[in-house]
Amino acid sequence: MVRLKSRYVLFEIVSPVAVCGDGTASAVLSRGPCSARVTAKTILQEIRRSLQVNFGDYGAGKVGSLLQVKYFSNNTATGILRCHREDVDLLLGALFFMSNVGESPEEHRGLIVNPVKVSGTIKKVEQFAVRRGQKLVALTRRQLAGPDNIQQKSFTDDFTSIIDDNANI
Amino acid sequence: MLVDLNVAWPQEGYNKAASESDITKLKTTLLTLHGLGYTHLVLNFTANHSDKFPNNVKELNPMNIAERFGDIMKSTGVKIYSRITLIIDDPSKGQSLSKISQAFDIVAALPISERGLTLATTNLDIDLLTFNYGQRLPTILKHKSICSCINRGVKVEIVYASALRDINSRRQFVSNVRSVVRSSRSRGVVVSSGAQSPLECRNILGVGSLLRLLGLGNDKCSKAMGELASLVLLNGRLRNNSYKHTVVVGGGDETDIVGDLEGIRRQLKRLKITKRLHSAPN
């Protein structure tokens, strides 16, 4: 019997924070809680809209057949999407072109939907998300404890290593 | 190592200097890119090839990277380089590149006419060939010219910022990328952001899947931001810091010509003085 092959995408919604005038690099990207309007439902709507605009009826229909938001948390602004294995590129392409989730054009300040990890089983994605979250928390704590230069450095180094892991999938 | 070869420098030509607010915005962009995992960033200064360039070599580069972005490099560990993109229209009006290339790490060419393209692919000593992806390409790209250019070691750049602007330029972007990938036989293609604002930055997963959608080979997608892009950096840095790729200035144990941050500031002097190792360790 042939199983239905799917892919799970871990993504996060980040928005760039303006740098202070004196050029000190505080938090690089705000990974904090996003606005209450961003919910699983609005995200799904937005992805479908983006698919429709960029890939037309064909793309929207193809990806939409198995598109689900498995998990989304407003507090950490991360979530997990599910799609068919063949369509993962289309889905990531749709995320690439998204610039707005659930906000009206007036209060639109722009955000980046950042895919972090693609995996074949939801278990691995969850484990990855937990590990990544722990790392981020630890780093933020350390940063809050003493914002001197050496610790800032270690903050970014660890941080790039998180993303480097994903690059090597 | 992830390289972004094109972060727009907010200044066109030599007449108007970049304002403070632009630079703060640029800093935000750089930090965003760093947050998305990039380790080597290149600031891109665009100028017309037929423009008048300052005579003094020190004035050629308006960026002052060490002074303006030294704190960012120190606190985040990203490495920032400079690049000049020459818009080539009429080859007869252009000037020699040898002096310009001394002041920048990477030299790129952006042809906007057919004759400019032939000049850029055959004669010019450049590291990168780029196009304006928001508009129609100047001419139909031929396998022969682009491939010969790539065989020389020049890479072709795809800039994805125009895909994120409006619907027309997105359409144009797709068709242009298809034609670049076709004519280069997906060899030697690098991809960069060309970001003018922090919102135009995407991470490697997104860009990789976009390129895959547009028909670039599967293995070439992550190489386009990693290995190939770092080769461009290597090529550009070697031009200034070595004699025809034979003998290089500096380059001790842990550093190489790309990672040597001090070398970026040294640039014009071409000497490196270090601690002497004595010949008898035991």
Next chain:
Amino acid sequence: MDRAQEFIKSCLFTKSFINPDKPIEENRLRETLLVLPTDGGLSSRLKHNRSKLKLTAENITSTNNKIRHPNYKSVSKNAKIAMKAYITGLKRAVQRAKKTSYENDITEKQELELYLKENNPELWSQLPHYGEFEPMHKDLWVGYIKELLGLPVETAIEDTSKLSINGSAALLKLSMAEYNGCLIKVAKSRNKNMVGIRGIVIWDSQKHFIIVTQGKLTDEVKCIPKQGTVFNFQIPLNDTDALEYSILGDRFKYRSSDRAGRKFKSRRCDDMLYYITDL
């Protein structure tokens, strides 16, 4: 007459002859300013032959250059064989010395030295000795390279920040310099095991640097291929500071004699990915 000749040459002969001196050289210009007809090139031919017969220093060297060594091929072959025999001899000796040290439980270099001098002086004489080659670096090469770059040879430079030599001209000279006797270090390599090897070059062949290194037990001879390796060397200025350069072995695959007159070209560097550290 002389002035008239000059005038005729510059005003008339330049217009009618390719070489305006020709009628004067062939003695065809009479004192009456009448030009005689040619003798069919006979006089110039004679002159040419006469100059060939003349025995001058210039003549001898130029003809000698044309004649190659009668058995150049076998000479070069023999040189290669001798070189190879020398290197393998040294390597064998090192191996034997190591074996001796293992059999006798010797772990110190000096202990081994004493032991060999006492019990096996023949083997000791066959071993490569770093100390013997050290003057080649210290006395010969450093002086040579300093002279080449225009640095003061005898005196040390006190303030290195005030050093003023032309960086690009120095690079050009270094690309043609001689490296026998240079103390090099393998900075980067595709073969990770070679990184960090440091020694004095005793022979700069086309594709290898043959170097003498200081080992833990004995000094050793190593052949480091140039392909896929970056070498690092220093030119000492005073006791603490030195100028640092590196050689890209991939682009350096010529013998020093071939390199001297060579015009290098930058090529695509796709094969040098190993040079970038943090990939």
